Amino acid sequence: MLVMKLPKEQKEQLTARIQHYFELERSETIGSIAAEQLLEFVIQEIGPHLYNHAINDARKAVLERMQTLEDELYALEKPIIAKR
Known part of the structure; x- marks a missing residue:
């Protein structure tokens, strides 16, 4: 299966957007590692x-x-x- 690799800058931007989403929509704070793991899961699945x-x-x-x-x-x- 083709593994999608995002450029570092794009990955950082998406990770920050995930963190922002959790803050706004769920009133939760997640760290950058958790946000990056969620991003990887979404990309994979x-x-x-x-x-x-x-x-x-x-x-x-x-x-x-x-x-x-x-x-x-x-x-x-x-x-x-x-x-x-």
Whole structure:
């Protein structure tokens, strides 16, 4: 399985956001280690579902674009007049 590695700066920002969420929504204080562990859990358990959803969205977008390109190519075709 693909392990997602976040850049250090992004990981720190997300950890801080988790801590902020716990303060605001749950009136709890959690340390940076607990917040980082929660982040790792979410990435491991929920990340693949979100990733697969994003891949499916990208697949749909590419297929729609390919259909548009195919339609545009058909529109460029020149009529062929059969000579008798």
